[in-house]
Amino acid sequence: MASLGSKTPTVPRSGxxxxxxTARLQIPRIGVDAPIEPVGFAGSNLDVPRRNRWTGVGWFNxxxxxxxxxxxxxxxxxxxxxxxxxxxxNLHQLRVGDSxxxxxxxxxxxxxxxxxxxxxxxxRAPLQAIFADTSGKFLNxxxxxxxxxxxxxQTILRRVVYTSLD
Numbered sequence: 376m377a378s379l380g381s382k383t384p385t386v387p388r389s390g391x392x393x394x395x396x397t398a399r400l401q402i403p404r405i406g407v408d409a410p411i412e413p414v415g416f417a418g419s420n421l422d423v424p425r426r427n428r429w430t431g432v433g434w435f436n437x438x439x440x441x442x443x444x445x446x447x448x449x450x451x452x453x454x455x456x457x458x459x460x461x462x463x464x465n466l467h468q469l470r471v472g473d474s475x476x477x478x479x480x481x482x483x484x485x486x487x488x489x490x491x492x493x494x495x496x497x498x499r500a501p502l503q504a505i506f507a508d509t510s511g512k513f514l515n516x517x518x519x520x521x522x523x524x525x526x527x528x529q530t531i532l533r534r535v536v537y538t539s540l541d
Contacts, residue, residue, distance in 0.1 A: 392442075393440055393441060393483050393485065395413060395434060397481070398434075401476040402475050404469060404473045404474070405469065406465070409427070409432045409451065409462050410427050410432070411431070411432055411477070412424040412426055412427065413436040414434065414436060415436055416437075421433070421517070423451070423452060424451070428452070429455050429461040430462050431462065432449045432462055432516075433450050434447065434449050435448040438506060441477040441487075441514045442485045443512065444509055444511070444512055446515055447513065447514045448515050448516075449517070450516070450517040450518065451463040452518065453466070453518045453520060466518050466534055467492075467520070467534060469536050471489050471490060471492070472488055473488065473489045474486060474487070475487045485540060486540070487514045487539060487540050488538060488539060489536055489537070490538060491536075491537040492534070494520055494521075494533065494535070496532060496533075497532075497533055500535070511539055512539065512540035513537065515535055515536065515538065516538070518533070518534050
């Protein structure tokens with residue numbers, strides 16, 4: 376690991392200062408330190424990272440950047456085929472108050488704290504709360520959860536971790 380020297384990370388006033396091209400998601404409680412890749416839709420579903428499919432996370436690029444007003448959304452895989460753990464394998468361990476950070480290689484760092492953890496069936500997910508809450512600066516993390524539905528070709532639940540900028 377390269378030395379950081381005496382450089383103190385700068386705290387951007389908003390996500391506008393964040394260089395998403397070099398950004399990483401860090402979740403100390405569960406040992407996540409993952410590259411962030413912009414993603415959009417894959418058909419009618421939120422896409423997932425392509426470059427680092429199992430170890431990276433995807434920032435939904437049709438919403439705000441982390442740190443901007445609104446609900447930034449980052450998704451990642453729970454597991455790989457065969458049940459091998461992926462980046463968000465331990466997302467279920469997060470609790471209210473835990474820290475989530477987004478940083479870039481220019482020294483910008485945003486710190487969020489978990490305000491709510493929930494799970495939903497894909498059909499009952501509160502899309503407004505997840506993607507469109509503009510009452511603050513939020514970062515919402517999403518992954519799959521539950522058993523596999525072979526007919527629908529997806530898991531039966533979604534885990535959502537809601538965070539707010541400190």
